[in-house]
Amino acid sequence: MERSEFSVLDLSQVSAFDCETDVIVCGFGGAGGSAALEAARAGASVILFERASGAGGSTGMSSCEMYLGGSGGTALQRTLGFEDSTENMINYLMKSCGERGDPEKIRLYAEGAAAHFEWVKSLGVPYKEAVMLDREVVPLTDESLLFTGNERTLEFMDAAKPVPRGHVPSHEGDFGGRIFIDALTQACVDAGVDVQYDSRVMHLVVDDGTVVGVAVKQDNQLKYIKARKGVVLTSGGFIMNDDMRKRYLPWNHKWATPYGNPFDMGDGIRLGQAAGGYTINMDEAFLSLPMYPPAKLTYGLLVNERGERFVNEDAYLARLAHFASVQPNQKLYLLLGADDFDHPMYIERLDVVATGDSIEELNAEAGIFPEGALAQTVAYFNEHARQGRDPKFRKAPEWIKPLEQGPFGLLDLSFDRQTAVIMPGTKGPLTFTLGGLDTLPTGEVKHWNGGVVKGLYAAGRVTAGLPRSSEGYASGMSVGDATFFGRLAGKQAASN
Numbered sequence: 001m002e003r004s005e006f007s008v009l010d011l012s013q014v015s016a017f018d019c020e021t022d023v024i025v026c027g028f029g030g031a032g033g034s035a036a037l038e039a040a041r042a043g044a045s046v047i048l049f050e051r052a053s054g055a056g057g058s059t060g061m062s063s064c065e066m067y068l069g070g071s072g073g074t075a076l077q078r079t080l081g082f083e084d085s086t087e088n089m090i091n092y093l094m095k096s097c098g099e100r101g102d103p104e105k106i107r108l109y110a111e112g113a114a115a116h117f118e119w120v121k122s123l124g125v126p127y128k129e130a131v132m133l134d135r136e137v138v139p140l141t142d143e144s145l146l147f148t149g150n151e152r153t154l155e156f157m158d159a160a161k162p163v164p165r166g167h168v169p170s171h172e173g174d175f176g177g178r179i180f181i182d183a184l185t186q187a188c189v190d191a192g193v194d195v196q197y198d199s200r201v202m203h204l205v206v207d208d209g210t211v212v213g214v215a216v217k218q219d220n221q222l223k224y225i226k227a228r229k230g231v232v233l234t235s236g237g238f239i240m241n242d243d244m245r246k247r248y249l250p251w252n253h254k255w256a257t258p259y260g261n262p263f264d265m266g267d268g269i270r271l272g273q274a275a276g277g278y279t280i281n282m283d284e285a286f287l288s289l290p291m292y293p294p295a296k297l298t299y300g301l302l303v304n305e306r307g308e309r310f311v312n313e314d315a316y317l318a319r320l321a322h323f324a325s326v327q328p329n330q331k332l333y334l335l336l337g338a339d340d341f342d343h344p345m346y347i348e349r350l351d352v353v354a355t356g357d358s359i360e361e362l363n364a365e366a367g368i369f370p371e372g373a374l375a376q377t378v379a380y381f382n383e384h385a386r387q388g389r390d391p392k393f394r395k396a397p398e399w400i401k402p403l404e405q406g407p408f409g410l411l412d413l414s415f416d417r418q419t420a421v422i423m424p425g426t427k428g429p430l431t432f433t434l435g436g437l438d439t440l441p442t443g444e445v446k447h448w449n450g451g452v453v454k455g456l457y458a459a460g461r462v463t464a465g466l467p468r469s470s471e472g473y474a475s476g477m478s479v480g481d482a483t484f485f486g487r488l489a490g491k492q493a494a495s496n
């Protein structure tokens, strides 16, 4: 079924092409628009096929946060007083991506990210010279710079100096992706890209191992388009494809909520595989905790159903979710002291499972943890917290406060509860895929038997790009990666 839907067509099976162009780009999200624009600006004729009736994909739904820095700092970082060397950014990204990271992509990205910011601005995307230093995923007001990862946690500070790198278009409300995609669409049109909507790429056409065109479904008919220079796959990830999720992400299939556009069906990955493309990192996915503890809740303690802590609570929400996902039954609870228990957001929207004037009373009311477990956890934490230390998980001193003053409260953040804040009405953490075609930094798709698939390029979530795990994910790594490497793939395809 999967093979027949996305098999390659040999050139001999194509009696005639309906039309031809230099470069074909498959999917108009951040990666596709960036690839098409750069290919066109390099002088190539470009057709950009998009399955939906409009541009955007998941990029259009996103906040368009981009993780940028290096080169001494982007213009925005420098204006706001933040210096960020390329080596500092590389050190951070290497720590973030861990063993799965691609050092070549990381270096290229860190070296080019500040210039990439200038490119994004040149499209007309607005940024405000204001920084937001709170613990938030996106600013609720209109600041354009913020911390979006684990930069300020002690473990990551061992590797790199903390610098805010989340760059988000300035606006009130969460519409960054729309602003960016509208600007990118206009730039593509101005550059002469032939954008065709309601067009699903169904097959790659291959001549003696080289990709030379595509078959695309339009008005329920297959049309054959020749690519003189190359085909760029930019059709996004596979989080909406239930079969692929079951196969590659069985560990999160039961409890995570897919986060993406409806056409995140893995088409490009399967098209690439059919042409010999190699896939990697298919078992990794971004996760977000049902609720990102805002600053005040960071003083609390996250515990599992055994009443044990398992992570430094000041970690970024994707890292919190990663460690939560490996706890028994994905159960997690946030224990808070009196000072922090009156936050309206969680009182209104989250499950308060127990309260108590003492930890023992709360433990008994909750009926979840083994007797004495929570008291032991709190006693150990308090003993060191009084000296501003957290030897076990290394929470940063600014978030350490002994839990001594009751009444105490316990919130249920378990994965089988509602994702109350980010996406009301859905269950479990939100997830999107981080695996896909293995590519060179220039976008060439690696062949499973070595070398590359000639004529084939890819970027964005159809590939295993910059971000490789939830454990080290920082918001902005995906749109930053998709647009940065999308541009390189477009240029490379046009250069043939």
Ligand SMILES: Cc1cc2nc3c(=O)[nH]c(=O)nc-3n(C[C@H](O)[C@H](O)[C@H](O)COP(=O)(O)OP(=O)(O)OC[C@H]3O[C@@H](n4cnc5c(N)ncnc54)[C@H](O)[C@@H]3O)c2cc1C
Binding pocket: 026, 027, 028, 029, 030, 031, 032, 049, 050, 051, 052, 055, 056, 057, 058, 059, 060, 061, 062, 063, 064, 065, 066, 067, 199, 200, 201, 202, 234, 235, 236, 237, 259, 260, 261, 263, 264, 265, 267, 268, 432, 459, 460, 461, 462, 475, 476, 477, 478, 479, 480, 482
């Ligand atoms: C709500 C939300 C918020 C997010 N916020 C951020 C953020 O602020 N920062 C960040 O870094 N990441 C964010 N992410 C993740 C990020 O948006 C995506 O990972 C990234 O934008 C993917 O870009 P892409 O170009 O690879 O794919 P997409 O932007 O999804 O584009 C792929 C396009 O290909 C099309 N397509 C699919 N199949 C075919 C086919 N066969 N033929 C033709 N076209 C096809 C799709 O319709 C789609 O338009 C967010 C995700 C979501 C869902």
